[in-house]
Amino acid sequence: MTSPATRAAPLARRRSGRLLAGVAGGVADHLGIDVLWVRVAFVVLAAANGAGVIAYGLLWVFVRQEAADVTRQVSVKERQQAMGLAALGLGIGLAGAALQNQVVGWIVGPLGVAALGAAVVWREADEAQRRRWTSGARSGFLGGGRMALLRVGAGGVFVAAGITVFLLGNLDLGQLQFGVLAVLATLVGVAVLTVPWWVRLARDFGEERRQRIVTAERAEIAAHLHDSVLQTLALIQKQSHDPREVQRLARGQERELRNWLYGPSGYGRGGRPAPPGETLASALQAAAAEVEDTYAITVNPVIVGDHPLGDTDGDLRALVLAAREAMVNAAKHAGVDEVSVYAEVETGADEEEDPVRTEVHVFVRDRGKGFDPDAVPEDRHGLADSVHGRMGRHGGKVRLRSTPGEGTEVHLEMTIEAQREDA
């Protein structure tokens, strides 16, 4: 049952090979020990003010039956042992109670009878649930023929009789007290008899909720796959004569799916909320995605650190635009299908320093044709205007390295200063 490799089975009451409710067997399966020891433990506990009996009852009510119908062989000897132990446990519990004069009348007498009746009804409810599972039908609370009805009826009678006798035994109370006690006792009786039903109701509700969540999740995945992946695959089939277009579509879809799975608020993160607001990293990633889509190349941004990007951060926005222009330049002129982008945000670690200086470096690199920076023709304004001009206006620096035949690297650098917020 429990080999060391497999994890311990979750606590569930046995449905077969049981004597009363399968509690002892379930506990034994869970702990990976012999059922006999569990039964002995319950008997020993029963001696302690009947704790074993109460524990058994509570476990019966709150632990669910195992779902799978496992057949177990129970030897006659084990069955006799179990019966003996059960009788012994009950006896010890009752004897223990009898030693304490105060409760002796209640437990041994009528309430004992009532408890016995409740046990019969609960056991029948277990049976009903088992039938419901095996037949797969949602039959009612009971069902299962005349014998079952008879047993439940008998149980009910036991409970009612127990309560009545208990009440009659307290007849010496005043009229009012007796009335209150009678109402309470009836309520308790009904509550005890319907415990299995309540427990099942609560469980069914939880199960239904779980099913609903699973269904909703499945629907969400299906919708996502349909909206994006299947559409893209259809487009790719139509465009199969144009490798550039196929590459563009595939790369765009890959990016979207990746973001959906691993992005900050992605599916794979359990739908954690995205960090609020735009950041430098998200803006650079968006720029890279745009260039990928427009020019059908691969842009791989690697970003270390981050900085929030508000509407007033004109300098940082200019930096993003300049980086985008550098990527476009590489895409247009380098003649490669891959561009690397590396951005690093370094915030001054010095606690005393005020204002805080943050250095941002962005590198855009390709391994394409390259060019001689001093021999750029007059009509190519991209780098000169968009990159140099923009960075210059916002207090940034541009360094350009290019060697014909080996590629180009544009290094953008900007230092921003901000007042320390908590100062």
Add this chain to the structure above:
Amino acid sequence: MSEPAVTEPTTGPITVFLVDDHGLFRAGVRAELERGAAGDPPIEVAGEAGSVDEAVAGIGHLKPEVVLLDVHMPDGGGAAVLARVRPVQPEVVFLALSVSDAAEDVIAVIRAGARGYVTKTISARELGDAVRRVRAGDAVFSPRLAGFVLDAFSDRPGAAPAVDPELDLLTRRERDVLRLLARGYAYKEIAGELFISVKTVETHVSSVLRKTQLSNRYELSRWASDRRLV
């Protein structure tokens, strides 16, 4: 960690074992690796496996030099293979190969003992280079992995102080090398840029790999535990 820096010249091709649950992908990689590029030392795919159990048995039987390992597989994935093979066959080196480039995945397999991480979009030529590099005892850092490691070791204000400076801090030189790796530079280009030898670059990268695997920095253990692998 014992340094398997055995760089004795191998006779014959490098033997590689492929672990991936997608048969189509295995076939593609096998074809690419065995075709190889002219002039490069040949690579031979000794065997392949589609599940953790098959992989453990296959690696034990065939004793390959390098294992290309998929990160995401049913029944435990790459980390499960690493956990079962490494204690028995410490001489086998692992290169993780995955479509995912989420930090949790990358850092988790590196900390489980892989000597490198590349994404599946890597070109055949680069993959061949990466295999030869890990075989020679070096580490293979994709630009993204370099970025993650820089991020994890960065000293932000308010970050937890380093417990073991030997493991929890990168030297200035290691940082420089990582930055260039993240910018997409090849080892040779890094060597030229920093005026050091390629061998020195390799030493720095190996040292960064060791720190990434052994450091107790919060970011690293958090990324790894997000996938419940460490």
